[in-house]
Amino acid sequence: MSAPAAQTIRAAVEQVRRRVPRLDARLLMQHLLGITHAQFLADPDRRLSGEQIEAFMTLVLRRERGEPVAYLVGEKDFYSRSFKVTPAVLIPRPDTELIVTLALKRLQTLAWPRVLDLGTGSGAIAVTLACEHPEAAVLAVDVSPAALAVARENAARLGGKVGFVESDWFSALADERFDLIVANPPYVAARDPHLSQDGLPFEPDLALTDGADGLSCIRRIVAEAPAHLVPGGLLLIEHGYDQGAAVRALLAAGPFADVCTWQDLSGNDRVSGG
């Protein structure tokens, strides 16, 4: 490989403009230098050392090969907070801000609510709810100890008071009941071509797919949730854009009233509940 020609931040980012989106190049550069967006903008003529240029090019190459930028920089913004992420957890999606918004709306109507987040992953939902609504007692479960370790770090880093339990959905919870249960379970069907695209091969299968028709975890959650909700409690489940009718049918077949589906910012069915 010939020696990289770029010597300033501006030149290095310019040099890779055909290989990765500009935003990604900027995020990789900020991460490498440990600087904020404002610092990046303030000093575009800052000189880079040969090692820094080489490290930048290595990150660009990994990005070019499909690794999500969030894993390369180790963090992702969600609901105005920066969450640590590792390949042990799904990268928080803007789509998931919808379930947070709906949950907060419900929490505002309750005094000292008890909340359960099933399959918390990075803790994005649980920690955001705990930070935004400190009165809530939030419990987060995940079957993956590696995911729970990341979620715990996020709670500590962002100051959200969340309890954590290793549990396969409700299995470790005995007969505890909650005012609100939220879940963003793996809902991508095993045969969905999406699984081999858009960086998904780098994310944990455990968090993305049930290895079946995409609805098996949701079926289990809907079946077991009634035993863990107080009377009048609410279950909110995130799902695929094409699963709204199926999830509503599952809820309606159980003891759920006022079953409803909400759309995300792209106008897709994204959360159902009752």
Ligand code: GLN
């Ligand atoms: N929304 C994610 C995607 O399709 C999937 C998230 C999930 O399975 N919970 O990229």
